[in-house]
Amino acid sequence: MTEAAVEARSARKEYGAGEKKVRALNDVSVVINKGEFFTLLGPSGCGKTTLLRLIAGFESPTAGMILLGERDISTMAPYDRPVNTVFQSYALFPHLSVADNIRFGLTMQGTPKAQVDARVAEMLALVKLEAFADRKPQQLSGGQQQRVALARALAPAPEVLLLDEPLSALDLKLRKEMQLELKRLQTETGITFVFVTHDQEEALTMSDRIGVMRDGQILQIGGPREIYNKPVNRFVADFIGETNVLTGTVEQGGVRLPTGDVIAVDNLDAAIQGTKVSLAVRPEQVRIGDGALQGRVAETVYFGTDTHCHLRMSDDTEVVARMQSPPSGDTGLQEGQTVSFDFVPGAARVLED
Amino acid sequence: MAGTTHGSGRTGWILSIPALILLTVGAAGPLLIVVVYAFLEPGEYSGVVWDFTTEAWFRVFFERDIFDDTVTFADAHLTIFWRSLKLSVLTTLIAFAIGFPTAWFIATRPPNKRAFWLFLITIPFWTNLLIRTFAIMEVIRNQGLLNTFLLNFGIIDAPLQILYTDTAVLIGMAYVYLPLMVLPLYAAIDRFDFRLVEAGYDLYASRMKVLRRVILPIVRPGIVAGSILVFVPSLGAYVTPRILGGGKNMMVGNFIELQFGQGRNWPLGAALALLLLMIVLVALLAYVRVTSRDDANG
Numbered sequence: 001m002t003e004a005a006v007e008a009r010s011a012r013k014e015y016g017a018g019e020k021k022v023r024a025l026n027d028v029s030v031v032i033n034k035g036e037f038f039t040l041l042g043p044s045g046c047g048k049t050t051l052l053r054l055i056a057g058f059e060s061p062t063a064g065m066i067l068l069g070e071r072d073i074s075t076m077a078p079y080d081r082p083v084n085t086v087f088q089s090y091a092l093f094p095h096l097s098v099a100d101n102i103r104f105g106l107t108m109q110g111t112p113k114a115q116v117d118a119r120v121a122e123m124l125a126l127v128k129l130e131a132f133a134d135r136k137p138q139q140l141s142g143g144q145q146q147r148v149a150l151a152r153a154l155a156p157a158p159e160v161l162l163l164d165e166p167l168s169a170l171d172l173k174l175r176k177e178m179q180l181e182l183k184r185l186q187t188e189t190g191i192t193f194v195f196v197t198h199d200q201e202e203a204l205t206m207s208d209r210i211g212v213m214r215d216g217q218i219l220q221i222g223g224p225r226e227i228y229n230k231p232v233n234r235f236v237a238d239f240i241g242e243t244n245v246l247t248g249t250v251e252q253g254g255v256r257l258p259t260g261d262v263i264a265v266d267n268l269d270a271a272i273q274g275t276k277v278s279l280a281v282r283p284e285q286v287r288i289g290d291g292a293l294q295g296r297v298a299e300t301v302y303f304g305t306d307t308h309c310h311l312r313m314s315d316d317t318e319v320v321a322r323m324q325s326p327p328s329g330d331t332g333l334q335e336g337q338t339v340s341f342d343f344v345p346g347a348a349r350v351l352e353d
Numbered sequence: 354m355a356g357t358t359h360g361s362g363r364t365g366w367i368l369s370i371p372a373l374i375l376l377t378v379g380a381a382g383p384l385l386i387v388v389v390y391a392f393l394e395p396g397e398y399s400g401v402v403w404d405f406t407t408e409a410w411f412r413v414f415f416e417r418d419i420f421d422d423t424v425t426f427a428d429a430h431l432t433i434f435w436r437s438l439k440l441s442v443l444t445t446l447i448a449f450a451i452g453f454p455t456a457w458f459i460a461t462r463p464p465n466k467r468a469f470w471l472f473l474i475t476i477p478f479w480t481n482l483l484i485r486t487f488a489i490m491e492v493i494r495n496q497g498l499l500n501t502f503l504l505n506f507g508i509i510d511a512p513l514q515i516l517y518t519d520t521a522v523l524i525g526m527a528y529v530y531l532p533l534m535v536l537p538l539y540a541a542i543d544r545f546d547f548r549l550v551e552a553g554y555d556l557y558a559s560r561m562k563v564l565r566r567v568i569l570p571i572v573r574p575g576i577v578a579g580s581i582l583v584f585v586p587s588l589g590a591y592v593t594p595r596i597l598g599g600g601k602n603m604m605v606g607n608f609i610e611l612q613f614g615q616g617r618n619w620p621l622g623a624a625l626a627l628l629l630l631m632i633v634l635v636a637l638l639a640y641v642r643v644t645s646r647d648d649a650n651g
Binding site: 056057058077078079080083084085087089091092093094095104105108109152153156 | 548549552553555556558566567571
């Protein structure tokens with residue numbers, strides 16, 4: 001039995017008035033479970049940060065409700081909410097030491113000093129910054145500042161931790177490390193994490209569930225595998241990972257491509273025969289070697305472990321196949337060569353536009 | 354590499370010549386003269402007699418009776434110094450109380466509107482201090498704007514006697530030095546990262562606590578600069594207390610001027626001026642020490 005940690009009920013947020021009115025959040029409803037790592041994923045301007053700010057209490061909804069557990073907290077001041085935020089800019093207090101930054105929330109809550117000291121020490125150990133307790137934030141590297149921001153937000157043991165693109169300022173290597181670190185912290189503390197990002201890879205590797213957002217709405221909510229393998233529409237398919245999009249006409253049992261080939265598709269139930277649809281196939285689900293489809297090798301791109309092969313079908317549709325690079329690094333595919341290929345069974349899916 | 358450093362060092366030294374001349378002729382020289390005068394005897398009509406004595410320093414603290422040479426403590430001097438100190442501290446506090454919200458208001462306007470508000474703050478500098486002070490006099494005197502207004506609306510029965518009181522001096526100084534408080538405060542608040550306010554709210558700090566624990570400590574350099582810029586000239590103020598305080602509510606500046614004028618005691622004036630300088634230095638050191646103390650301990 002899962003329990004709700006946070007819930008948005010038809011949450012709407014509008015900025016400005018009259019002609020200039022902008023709806024940043026369009027009646028979003030979502031239930032985030034206790035102890036869950038939930039990610040709001042979407043391009044900039046999709047409303048993910050607005051939703052986070054509504055939960056934090058920096059903004060109040062124009063309509064709808066924000067609930068924490070059972071309580072309606074829509075109009076509660078941010079300093080009364082048992083919710084803490086890790087800010088994109090970290091927003092560490094420059095005049096306070098690392099330890100005093102971590103101490104801040106606890107002191108403001110009126111926690112007894114002995115308890116505060118113990119908790120600060122615990123947090124410093126959790127993020128492995130014991131040696132830096134007396135430094136000022138400006139004297140730390142980006143990754144260390146990030147960990148201070150995390151420790152500061154976790155110290156008061158919030159019911160929900162909000163993370164607003166916390167890794168976007170870090171370089172790739174550090175980002176990968178912090179992704180694992182975050183996941184570890186979430187598992188260890190058992191606190192509900194609501195994570196905002198525009199990085200689909202980040203979302204896939206860390207989340208229990210992902211909500212994909214666009215234009216102030218949540219398009220799809222699901223686990224990483226579900227989102228990746230069963231995107232509900234073209235936007236989600238495009239946004240999460242790379243994908244081949246083919247167009248075709250619905251027929252009995254499949255979709256007929258302009259080349260005349262018929263592709264078997266599972267999720268055809270709703271589609272009416274004769275209508276034009278888009279098909280999505282992930283590059284790693286394209287198999288070169290044998291199959292009913294034909295394509296000319298337009299280009300092969302070596303990525304180290306992977307090699308991408310761009311195939312051009314007779315109607316000029318391009319299909320990218322991703323395969324593991326052979327130990328020699330040479331796939332043996334020549335540009336201009338015609339090869340046979342097909343899709344892994346069940347891989348091709350019809351997309352809503 | 355070494356040649357470049359050498360060259361730029363030489364150029365830097367040449368560039369500093371005008372500043373060195375100005376400092377020598379304009380500050381160090383006169384200060385030296387004041388120090389020397391403070392240890393000489395007063396001339397009969399004015400000026401000094403070149404005889405070394407510490408009499409001026411004695412006279413700063415004690416009065417010598419003209420007839421029987423009995424010595425009494427110069428409590429009038431103490432009163433004047435005390436009033437100056439009190440009025441200057443109050444002026445600084447008033448300027449801060451008004452200046453902080455003002456600077457906050459300007460710094461939180463959209464960037465393209467801030468120049469306009471800053472421009473308004475600097476307008477008083479366009480007019481001579483003397484004229485502005487007379488204008489204040491026009492407002493607060495018994496038949497002035499303020500009293501006429503209050504009388505006409507039946508708020509008071511008799512005109513308030515503000516002019517020629519410490520209150521008048523205070524109003525005048527706060528008005529005159531307010532921009533000196535607002536500008537450094539604005540510069541500090543402008544640099545302030547307002548996202549820290551949200552971080553404070555997020556970590557259970559109420560509005561007052563965010564102000565006290567986050568905003569004020571971070572804009573402290575602006576507060577220190579503004580306070581010094583207001584306090585120091587207030588302590589040595591001359592024109593404002595002279596006009597608005599009348600003859601009886603003297604501040605140190607007026608008292609020193611008196612020694613060089615009617616008092617005909619240049620050495621005493623010089624000694625008083627040096628004492629004032631020392632008070633300012635001690636006050637500044639104490640202030641900087643107190644305000645730069647680490648928050649973690651406070």
